[in-house]
Amino acid sequence: MQIDLTDKPRPLDEKWLLFGTLLSNTGNSMIWPVTTLYMTGVLHQSFTMAGLVLMVGSFVGGRLFDNWRPYEAMVITSFIILVAVSSLIIWNGWPVFAFFIWLANFGMGAEQTLVNSFATTIPGEKTRIVFNNMYIVLNIGVVLGTLAVGYLFDYGFNLLMMISAALYFTLMLIIATKFNVPVVRTNTDATGVTTSEETEKVSSVGAPDQRFRLTPVLVAIGALLFITYLSYMLWETVMAPHMKSLGMPTRNYADLWMINGVTIILLQKFVSNWANRRPYQVSVILGSIIFASSFFFLIFVKEFWQIVLVFELLTIGEMLQSPQVPAWVAQITPKEVAGQAQGFVSMMISSGRVIGPIYSGMMMDRGWMKMLFLSVFIIMLIITALLAITMAKRTKKSEENNK
Template sequence: MISQSSQDGGVRKLQHVEINAIVLYITTFFQSTGASLIWPITTLYMHNVLHKSMTISGIVVMGLSAAMMIGNWFGGKLFDHWNPFRVLAISVGLALITLLCLTFWNSWPVFAIFLLLLGFADGLIYTLLNSYATTIQKIDTRKVFNLQYLFMNVGVVAGTAIVGFLFDHGVQWVFGSASLMYGIFFILVCYYFNVKGLAKQSARAAARASKSNFKTPVVIYAILGLAFSFYMAYILWETVIATHMTDLGMTTKDYSFLWTLNGVVIIFGQGLLDRFIERLPVRWTVLVGSTLFAGSFLVLIQATTYPMFIVSFLILTIGEILASPQIPAWVDDVSDPNAKGHAQGLLTMFVSLGRAIGPLYGGLLIDSGSYKLLFTSVFIIMLFFIILTWLLNNLHKRA
């Protein structure tokens, strides 16, 4: 949305400008749909088709997430100090070109190289979309992130509902469909994200931030650690658990259905939560949701049948509904108001770090230990960060 400058008593006042919320949600949907066609089959493709070990597959996914971290950092810096529209258009264009290349060239090691480029581009995109979301002031910040997360998960439902079918007909169909989604995403960015005055507004905020005496509260680092552990655990469902389920005799379609179920529950759950979100303390939703999320891994330790995997994933999904969309809102609430891009870039970096460490950590523990050891250790790591965040938040409130 664009606002004009106005005159008041001869003094020219600069009014706030922001992205149209509906446009942000629709573009989030197309980006999420495209991404949801890629990540469910990445480890399966490398392990079952390209015949790479779980450790090698974990290293590649770790590299993808490391490239995403670099993109996250650049995305936050460029949003604050350059032109947000230009960097987003370039990022989406790079992702689109990479996906088109993967459609035709997907053997080893070309697959891994293109995956790293895609990770870098998506890292930029995730931070930039979150940073655009922080510009919206006509809607409560928590509702903005809640609705953005809702549309993202509608995309997850759409992508995961068809990825198993597409993968059975050839990986080129998966990458071709993802290219189509990112192509629509690119068109929407070109038409609607060039918000007049936003680049100057970001530059002014960055200038104020450089002179600010704002002291970052310690609790923000605990929240970042919690986000790291949350997504380190989450990516195990996107990677090694797929192989675990197929080793137990379940099919790729069984696995992809879990993500469809996850998305459907999130759509209804987020819609219900949105009605009460302003009444619930953000710390409560994040900490309770993270505790449920961690508890799902205790169920997973004993899971040997498909219904047990469904129960574990449903508990995880309820925790995700409460915690995941509120983590960026909490970070936004306690960070420097003049450095929104930097704060969201830092958060997405820790999210990507968790996604980077998770597959390698999982692969190493599986190859040298067992799935039960992996799931137990993940529960302990998450519980540590939950308790640490709770303690530091209480200290922050008293201060």
């Protein structure tokens, strides 16, 4: 059989991107809540200390995507996560536990940056559609991971880490065999429609004369991402012990995430169809307002059914906001710095994830749960208002320049 050496290698298949996203987020969702439960319940550390342990790193992932080799970067970060999680099966006492959790989350943050960067390169699809699909799969992973924590935590921490290690091992195999592809960068217009393409060899991604530059809009988007994921971390960390303090079993926490995932699977198509017919800022700002309001109502809840209703409200806001932001950033930044742009997105998400557990842990240690919910509600409304004002000024300036 004769092999045609002139054939160009195929670009990354979206199904492998989505499968990788499912595996990584299932594993991630087993790590985050179990860290707080294990540290406070078994290792007898404070919530503040649990927050300090949850450290991640992401911007480096974007730099590796643009200036180094994205395939090699993905392999290395997946290997780091696998080693860290596998080590936790054996060494999970204090303080070595803190080191391996930090190492795992560092790898997770960098890997998520690279995954988002690869998503901007898939040809033949609108950027919005790719990120919407990733968002749905991500939340399926969250459901599976939190269900595992809720139903298996009482059987031992080691069991959860063995399952997580198996997931990351499978993920590393997929990355090693499916992600070694040429990078096809795409430009998108305001509606996410592809307008041009450029194919580059994977070993020379990015243009050395292009630099990622922050604009007022990007600063506002970054601030919104920061407070959104700071707030979201309340649900992934302190809400499990908070629900326990209200007399609810750990299983209720798992049920909550299962309901969340089912809601997203059923409604995301309708929500994304509505959002995709409108400018990015409309769905992002509206989603942020709905998302923020859920924390105001959380102040008053005491029963599980009330928590479910509040979480459903948060989920609707999340569906409108979260999948739109990476696509929005990809649309307003040059394609040559796609990795750094998505690195910025992941860096702000990771920063929120870092500060969120620390902030919520300090507040919970003092018994200030209502103040915690109220504070994130107010801060998020302020930042959303600033984003709306920034976009209004940008639109006005654009209209004046077109006259």
